[in-house]
Amino acid sequence: MVGQMLNVLNEWIKGFGLMSEAWRAGILVFLLVFGTATTAFIVSRIVLALEKKFSKTDNLWDDVFLHAARRPLVAFVWVQGVFWAAEVAHHFSQADVFTYNGAFLQVGVVWVIVWFLFALVKQIEQILVSPLKMRKPMDYTTVNAISKLLRAVIIITAVLTALQTLGFSISGVLAFGGVGGIAVGFAAKDLLANFFGGFIIHLDRPFKVGDWVRSPDRNIEGTVEHIGWRLTTIRTFDHRPLYVPNSTFTTIAVENPSRMFHRRISETVGIRYADVRSMRAIVDDIRSMLENHEEIATDQTLIVNFLAFNASSLDIMVYTFTKTTQWVRYHQVKEDVLLKISEIIHNHGAEIAFPTRTLHLPDGVQVNEAVAAQAGEGEPTNGPGQENAQSAGAGEKS
Structure with a gap:
């Protein structure tokens, strides 16, 4: 037309x-x-x-x-x-x-x-x-x-x-x-391996864009920015881009902390041997504090027990989980828990232990304070409050 x-x-x-x-x-x-x-x-x-x-x-x-x-x-x-x-x-x-x-x-x-x-x-x-x-x-x-x-x-x-x-x-x-x-398959086997690696990532979905991933086998840790057919782009925590071939993820173990439900607090707190009589009350108060803490997941494992007689301390195991999974908020909760544990120990008249050494001398032997100080033995043995501190140390070594 x-x-x-x-x-x-x-x-x-x-x-x-x-x-x-x-x-x-x-x-x-x-x-x-x-x-x-x-x-x-x-x-x-x-x-x-x-x-x-x-x-x-x-x-x-x-x-x-x-x-x-x-x-x-x-x-x-x-x-x-x-x-x-x-x-x-x-x-x-x-x-x-x-x-x-x-x-x-x-x-x-x-x-x-x-x-x-x-x-x-x-x-x-x-x-x-x-x-x-x-x-x-x-x-x-x-x-x-x-x-x-x-x-x-x-x-x-x-x-x-x-x-x-x-x-x-x-x-x-x-x-x-x-x-x-x-x-082409023989010439580009690495390219094909990366392609199928990307396909496996999309199929199994061990992580997705925005997830925080890390590998215990390789020095890989950061946030996933892009998943391509050949490369996966990960932004490390120092804000550097890390380009990982997809075939790498078929041979290494990958952790995905973004999919955790809780974050764990696992600490060992030691008190002095002189405070052994307060151990039971301290443990009970710490456990009660965690059970009533609004940021602690009480439906998860919660352990507070006298753990061991250590060289310089009586150890208490504190094992619990927070409700939050956010990194910054988790550390705020952990700080609050540790400070409250410190307050509980202080309220019972006890102290948190630190490495100490007790030196026993034969009767009648006197040590010159200046000589002891020059020899690097620590503070004077007869200084204010030192007699009790030295004898009530966490452990004894002769």
Whole structure:
């Protein structure tokens, strides 16, 4: 139909006998390009108006479809317009380049469809992970993996379709790919290992973007920023990016502290041997304090017991879990617990032990204070309060 209209217009211009064939071709091509630009502008305005109208509805998917289709539609108008212009030029010229107009149109349409599908996948991905648009947003890592897989399928299908359009045999291409794939597999085994490592990460999901991970086998610790098909980007706690090949995660153990339910407080507190009579009361008060602490998870293991006679102290084991898993808040709770334990020990007239040594001398032997100090034996033996401290030390060594 368009061709008939152009022939009529060409004959009408030719009837005036004022223009050469080259001028008539130029005018027709100009009119087609101008009409294409006008049509593309109108299509863009129409789609924008529809987007504004449907944005007021509760349905999100019509917005996604329109937003993904606007630019590909404009591109399709241009592809079709350029094809018609090339057909007009081919009518006036027998150049070989114009014999590929049909292939250009088909490849252009495939390209427009791929553009639309890519934009649609991206828009759907943003919708599914958005907490503002979804009541229960999906996990970003899972959605991102699915979208990457869909893009790969779209690209492979588009390439095969374009090759078939250009006259290549798909069966030959697939056969060549099967033979060449063996050679490529040997040459790029590390790349393939990383690819399948990334696939395993997306499948097993030992961690996701935003998780804090670390490995006891390697010096790897930080927050996951991106999981690619070849590399995983981890931001260490000194804010440096760490790029780890995905194949590494198939051979090492990985901890995911972000998925812990509680954080543990495990401390050993020692008191002096002189305070052994207060041990039971101190242990009971510490246990009671933890059981009534608002930040301690009482439904988890809670142990407060006299542990052992140590060399310089009587040890008390404190083992419990906090409700919070946040790193900063955990240390605030731990600080509060340790200070309260210190207060309990002090309230019972006891003291926290520190390493001491008791030296026993034969009767009648006197030690010069200046000589003892110069010899590095510590404080004077007969200083204020030293007699009791020396004799009541946590342990004795002769």
